[in-house]
């Protein structure tokens with residue numbers, strides 16, 4: 001696991017973007033695994049700039065980690081809406097190359113079809129992740145058991161609380177989601193996890209210091225993947 005300390009959010013975003021740009025320059029039809037949330041917004045802004053400056057993304061395809069169950073794709077809090085708003089509306093990635101779980105399809109069918117698509121492409125080339133304050137990655141919440149394939153998940157109280165900042169009230173936050181499982185995430189050839197936010201300190205310390213893995217901190221399992229880069233916004237997460 002390679003760990004890079006960035007001096008602030010902007011630097012973290014630039015370093016993250018450089019890795020994506022390198023990937024696309026090496027392989028123009030790269031498959032990118034993407035995340036939502038506050039952490040990767042800066043990376044997406046940088047990628048939009050790169051695209052305007054000539055980086056062609058027309059052959060790239062994308063797979064998102066997760067989506068709330070029950071939110072229509074045009075709902076302003078759906079992850080589909082987030083991705084178009086923060087990235088896809090501003091770059092030349094083709095809409096037919098964009099894959100996001102559909103929150104209004106029958107979830108039992110959707111999880112199987114989404115996982116099948118991921119398996120057929122052989123996993124993404126590089127997966128962008130954020131870190132949940134409780135150590136979750138995608139919506140793989142701390143638990144005794146973790147899902148291997150894309151699955152229906154129940155969000156924990158702490159995640160519902162954390163995500164309620166985007167909704168009018170906490171009771172509006174969906175309580176279930178479709179999420180790539182640990183196996184889906186681990187099928188990525190490379191993983192890039194960005195960490196920013198003062199509430200991430202404890203989960204980050206465990207990830208970096210413990211030399212141990214536990215399903216109570218799903219991100220700690222990343223120690224078992226052969227190509228993981230962690231980029232930490234030091235101004236937001238005091239870990240050294």
Ligand code: F6R
Nearest residue numbers: 035036037038039130131132138
């Ligand atoms: C987003 C996702 C989540 C977030 C995590 C951190 O697609 O799967 O795991 O990456 O909750 O969220 P932020 O970046 O908002 O702190």
